[in-house]
Amino acid sequence: MPKKTKPPPISEDTATQYALEVVEGKIVAGPHVRAQCARHLKDIREGAKRGLVWNLEESKRAQGFFADVLKLNGGDFEGQSFSLLPWQKFVVGSLFGWYGVDGYRRFRVAYIETAKGSGKSPLAAGVGMKGLVADSEPRAEIYSAATKKDQAMILFRDAVAMVDQSPELSTRLQKSGTGERCWNLAYMAQGSFFRPISSDDGQSGPRPHIGLIDELHEHKTNTVIEMMRAGTKSRRQALIFMITNAGHDRMGPCWGYHEYGAKVAAGDVVDEAFFTFICSLDEGDDPFADESCWAKANPSLQDADLPGIKYIREQVVEAKGMPSKESIVRRLNFCQWTDAESPWISGEVWRGAQQDFDWQDLRGRRAVAGLDLSSTTDLTGLVFLVEPIEKGEPWKLVPFAWAPEIELQRKEDTDRVPYVRWKAEGYLDTTPGRAISKRNVLQKLSAMCEFFDVLLVGYDRWRIEDLLRMASDEGISLPEMKPVGQGYKDFSPAIETFERMLLNGEIVHAGHKVLDWCMSNAVIEQDGAENRKLSKDKATGRIDLAVAAVMAAGLVNSTEPSDADDFNDFIHNPVGI
Secondary structure, eight states: OOOOOOOOOGGGOHHHHHHHHHHTTSSOOOHHHHHHHHHHHHHHHHGGGGTEEEOHHHHHHHHHHHHHHOBOOSGGGTTOBOOOOHHHHHHHHHHHHEEETTSSBSOSEEEEEOOTTSSHHHHHHHHHHHHHHSSOOTTOEEEEEESSHHHHHHHHHHHHHHHHHOHHHHTTOEEESOGGGOOEEEETTTTEEEEEEETTSOOOOOOOSEEEEOOGGGOSSSHHHHHHHHHGGGOTTOEEEEEEOOOSOTTSHHHHHHHHHHHHHHTSSOOTTEEEEEOOOOTTOOTTTOGGGHHHHOTTHHHHOOSOHHHHHHHHHHHHTOHHHHHHHHHHHHOOOOSSSSBSSOHHHHHHTBOOOOGGGGTTOEEEEEEEOOSSSSOEEEEEEEOOOSTTOOEEEEEEEEEESTTHHHHHHHHTSOHHHHHHHTSOEEESSSSOOHHHHHHHHHHHHHHTEEEEEEEOGGGOHHHHHHHHHTTOOOOEEEEOOOSHHHHHHHHHHHHHHHHTTOEEBOOOHHHHHHHHHOBEEEOTTOOEEEOTTTOSSOOHHHHHHHHHHHGGGOSOOSSOTTHHHHHHSTTOO
């Protein structure tokens, strides 16, 4: 009978030690990391029943490769040994320590999501170098993959810097190109190479042993991922290693992997070949009010102060006073998925301004309005900002939206929002034909100007002439129509007014679904003089009603009303304070 041996002390198994301390609450971690750590500990106890083997020596060997061979670069870390942080030991140790009974590594796909500056890019480059020179894989192909070559080069340059810094690597690897122009690392002893690749290269047939995919949240399609995964079929222990920040596009591949990875970690989906390390906050955590949750999104903060608590504090201070930056900070620094790349108004702020009211109860009140006419087939938005009449009462947003009736279903498929349902629910009107009927818009504008006491209507001067001519021809009387420039200088004051009123609780809305969607899509652009405007080009969807709402708010600062001598006093002091 073979002699029984005691398992090694837990302190020698740094990957399992990390998992244990996370589960016990000794290390601060978010829900998905806690779930993955619990999964690891369960597999240590029960994995053998499912054909899983924990190879501690391989786990330690992989971690040792980083410390013994690789060097860091940049700033204070230049030339330092790559001593893995505890969370990195867990990732590397897990990926290279778990095997199947067939003798091949268990994990073939890894999804790593952490906050910006946590050190995941050097980690990915190190995984690539391990696969190149220390994985016993003949003719290994290692790729840094992205949709564009420039993006693929970012991670690859980390790997090149590691070679330059390491005597062990620089004497064994052959570089093609020099400096920033280096495009290939060759390990001639094994016939292996490491190079960047992108979907626009036109290269066919990569067979990656290790495929590194950087900034997955920026990928619009699965093209690169599928290109890499398709090539792994001939490799017995290939690994696709994906790294990312939290993103904003829930239609893109990154969100799909985020959701799938969370389910795998929690045990809701069984996928023995999928590893996940998803940093996130717990429900109810407010990173703007409580610093104690920051380490959940920034796993390096506890051990190496990366990206730096001072830096994060600076970001939070700026975001608190700048709504357009809040979502960026939440996404990049706290792993919170947002609704747009750099949205102007956070979902939390916008939802906080929702209040139940019926606009039909506001008949006769004074109001201003913004009108954003579409060119032909886009949305048209008309938004009224209705006066408060009691002290402490906010201004109320009353929106209307139009789209052409013909091909509404096609537009729904293109824009990926439920236009047909919104129409049925009364949030969207349609006009006959393939283009917006300005006559329908004019009739609604005229009717609402009679319903409210509308003093000014702001509009985009480039799309209004036909409507004004139609009003004149048909004898329709409108209030004063005021052009509102859409450039930085003209639009910036309106944005500032809207922001101030929204943050001060002076504007509310009733939860109009089209307006909500437009607000979630709105993105800010800024010029060198720090003037700002809403960008339709950079927005992730339509923003027409958001533009109309801002134009209406901009009229609150108007100094040239023509309908009433006391209007200036009213709009600056609506409740007579």
